[in-house]
Amino acid sequence: MPVPLYQAKAEFFRTLGHPVRIRVLELLQDGPLPVRDLLAGIEVEASNLSQQLAVLRRAGIVTSTREGSTVVYALSSKDVADLLRAARRILTDMIAGQGELLAELREAEHTRP
Amino acid sequence: MPVPLYQAKAEFFRTLGHPVRIRVLELLQDGPLPVRDLLAGIEVEASNLSQQLAVLRRAGIVTSTREGSTVVYALSSKDVADLLRAARRILTDMIAGQGELLAELREAEHTRP
DNA sequence: TAGCCAATTGAAAACTTCTTCAAGTCCCAC
DNA sequence: GTGGGACTTGAAGAAGTTTTCAATTGGCTA
Numbered sequence: 239m240p241v242p243l244y245q246a247k248a249e250f251f252r253t254l255g256h257p258v259r260i261r262v263l264e265l266l267q268d269g270p271l272p273v274r275d276l277l278a279g280i281e282v283e284a285s286n287l288s289q290q291l292a293v294l295r296r297a298g299i300v301t302s303t304r305e306g307s308t309v310v311y312a313l314s315s316k317d318v319a320d321l322l323r324a325a326r327r328i329l330t331d332m333i334a335g336q337g338e339l340l341a342e343l344r345e346a347e348h349t350r351p
Numbered sequence: 352m353p354v355p356l357y358q359a360k361a362e363f364f365r366t367l368g369h370p371v372r373i374r375v376l377e378l379l380q381d382g383p384l385p386v387r388d389l390l391a392g393i394e395v396e397a398s399n400l401s402q403q404l405a406v407l408r409r410a411g412i413v414t415s416t417r418e419g420s421t422v423v424y425a426l427s428s429k430d431v432a433d434l435l436r437a438a439r440r441i442l443t444d445m446i447a448g449q450g451e452l453l454a455e456l457r458e459a460e461h462t463r464p
Numbered sequence: 465t466a467g468c469c470a471a472t473t474g475a476a477a478a479c480t481t482c483t484t485c486a487a488g489t490c491c492c493a494c
Numbered sequence: 495g496t497g498g499g500a501c502t503t504g505a506a507g508a509a510g511t512t513t514t515c516a517a518t519t520g521g522c523t524a
Contacts, residue, residue: 239390244373247438252368256482257361266358273501286483287503293481307491307500317441323435328430369512386471401472406511420470420521427524 253297258282258290262311266300267319270312306336366410371395371403373435375424377411380432383425 254260265271271315277287291311294300301314313319367373374393378384390400404424407413414427426432 242370243439243442244377245370245444247435248368248370248373250442251364251373251416252481255361255365255368257355257358260364261356262406267473277501283484284501285485285503289482291504293449304490304501308460309501315444317437317439317444321434321441323359324430324434325363326356328428328434329356329359329363331428331430364510390471396514397471398473398515402512402514405472417471417520422471 249343250297253293254300256290256293258287259294262287262290263299263313264316266311267312267322270310272305272308272310274308276311291301356385361429362452366406366412369403369406371400372407374429375400375403375407376412376426379424379426380435383420383423385418385423413444 254263256281262276265276265279271286273275273284274321276291277284280287282290291300291302295302298314299318302309304310328350367376371393376377377388378392386400386404388396389404390397391402395403398434404413404415408415411427415422415424417423435459
């Protein structure tokens, strides 16, 4: 058996499972952007961003094209935007439905050293 | 700023990013199941499955209720099923777009023992 | 209550992923 | 062709996750 589908799925989700990568995808939802702009929108060092972009590229989730001296990134499929929307819905519901967790989060904010 | 949303999202996806956990969610898509049945449907040791179930529980993605001497698991929201469907669509498209991988999958299907 | 089955937990070892930093490529302007 | 900016790469250590095994809990039934 080759890479079974459920394993491909797990890998796909694992690829999305990083704050910087999520932000990249969110920024790209409204259209392609040069690295410079991603860098401006995310608090991270250039080399770290590059590493995360490489992860997304290897997974085939984004594509990069060089334009002169800059490099422009884009989502490789519009479906990715749908998925992020679905995720946001779930998350919102989940947080809303779990009063305690919400309270906990709020508490943490007030008791930060 | 509290746990920012993009970080919650990343955590959520990371939680889905494991083959055993994906299989559990797929099996639960059609309704609640006792651990015994999950165990029968996934090739993994009981204690390992328990660990993965604990991860899903902590994330609030599934719920467990004890019924007599067995424990029954269920998806905590139907939206999870939607999300998995969205993911399947993306993955299928992505694979279709990447000819070689598709060929590999097809090959595997014909050469199944 | 003793013994058993179902499931879970704790903890250590094995494995992956993340961050960081120095070095490298590519392109453009001088 | 030298210098500089934009980005990427390699590699090493730090941080996090997964697996495994032994020990444990909870509920049944003899």
